[in-house]
Amino acid sequence: NAGVTQTPKFQVLKTGQSMTLQCAQDMNHEYMSWYRQDPGMGLRLIHYSVGAGITDQGEVPNGYNVSRSTTEDFPLRLLSAAPSQTSVYFCASGQRQGYQPQHFGDGTRLSIL
Amino acid sequence: GQQVMQIPQYQHVQEGEDFTTYCNSSTTLSNIQWYKQRPGGHPVFLIQLVKSGEVKKQKRLTFQFGEAKKNSSLHITATQTTDVGTYFCAGSSGTYKYIFGTGTRLKVLA
Numbered sequence: 001n002a003g004v005t006q007t008p009k010f011q012v013l014k015t016g017q018s019m020t021l022q023c024a025q026d027m028n029h030e031y032m033s034w035y036r037q038d039p040g041m042g043l044r045l046i047h048y049s050v051g052a053g054i055t056d057q058g059e060v061p062n063g064y065n066v067s068r069s070t071t072e073d074f075p076l077r078l079l080s081a082a083p084s085q086t087s088v089y090f091c092a093s094g095q096r097q098g099y100q101p102q103h104f105g106d107g108t109r110l111s112i113l
Numbered sequence: 114g115q116q117v118m119q120i121p122q123y124q125h126v127q128e129g130e131d132f133t134t135y136c137n138s139s140t141t142l143s144n145i146q147w148y149k150q151r152p153g154g155h156p157v158f159l160i161q162l163v164k165s166g167e168v169k170k171q172k173r174l175t176f177q178f179g180e181a182k183k184n185s186s187l188h189i190t191a192t193q194t195t196d197v198g199t200y201f202c203a204g205s206s207g208t209y210k211y212i213f214g215t216g217t218r219l220k221v222l223a
Contacts, residue, residue, distance in 0.1 A: 031209055042119075042201060043156065043213040050209050058210065059114070090155055099144040101158035102203075102211065 002026050006091050006105035013081045013112045021076040021108050023091030029103070030096035032074040033058070034066065036087040037107075043090060049074055050096055081112045115140045117204050119214035127222050132189040134217035136202035143207035145178060145185045150216075151198045159187075159200075192221045 007022045025032065033048035035058075045058030049068040063085060065077040074093075078085060088109050092102040116139040126132050136145065144163045148156035160169055162178035162185060169176045175188040185202055202214040 033211070035213070042215040043203075045210065045212065048210060056210070059212065092156075096209065099146075099161055099163060099205070101146060101161060102156075103158070104155040106155055 004091055004093050004103050004105035006089075006108050008108060009106065010109045011111070013078075013110065015081060015083060015112060017081050019078055019081065021078075021089055021091075021110070023074045023076065023105060024072050025074075025091075025093040025103070026072065027093060027103065028071060029093035030071065031094045031100070031102075032068065033092045033102065034064070034074070034076045035090045035092065036060065036085075037090060038087050046076065046089075083112050086110060086112045115204070115206060115210075115212050117202060117212045117214040119202060119217055121217055122215065123218045123220075125220045125222060126192050128194060129191050132192050132196070132219055134187050134200050134202075134219075136185045136187075136204070136214050138183045138204045138212075140183070140206055142182050142204040144205055145182075146203045146205075146211070147176060147185075147187055148201045148203060148213075149198050150201065154198075156201060189219075192219070194221050194223055197221050 004025045030051045034046040035043035047066040049055045091105045094100040094102040146161045147159040150156045167178040173190045177186045199216045199218045201216045203211040
């Protein structure tokens with residue numbers, strides 16, 4: 001099993017550009033989430049999903065869109081990149097039934113100039 | 114909205130000393146999870162607590178969930194250099210929306 005796979009691992013964007021961060025999991029997990037982690041800080045929840053076709057906002061959703069058309073994939077879209085969105089982005093997945101641990105991907109390091 | 118605070122932010126200990134990090138939520142939690150993140154790595158799940166007053170142990174690590182389900186702690190006995198990293202708590206109020214604490218960065222001096 002690959003677990004949670006995030007692509008790309010690194011990306012540099014210019015202000016105003018858009019892009020999609022990819023997240024895929026092969027564990028048949030219903031729950032998936034996106035976090036951002038700024039230097040020296042904790043993880044802040046951007047969006048999450050409890051199943052295909054269902055998404056909800058986290059703590060810091062502005063400037064980001066998500067969709068969940070399949071159980072496996074949960075892409076995160078930056079609509080118009082801003083320097084404040086420079087961060088490390090982590091995707092995570094977990095079983096929905098009960099309270100289950102989240103399995104994290106290796107992260108995408110995103111710099112916006 | 115729900116907030117989760119962690120103290121201390123940093124902790125430097127000599128190898129062999131004990132270490133404790135505390136987690137406090139602004140709202141009552143249904144469950145709390147603890148994660149460890151090594152420098153440059155991703156968070157790795159350690160344990161989950163669900164019941165009020167619950168205490169769980171993993172070798173030298175002891176996790177506790179408060180009676181009111183609003184606070185939690187992680188205690189490491191006799192730290193080792195392999196314990197280096199940042200420890201996070203993550204709490205949920207039952208909506209699958211996990212809010213992470215600010216983390217405690219542990220450095221262990223050999």
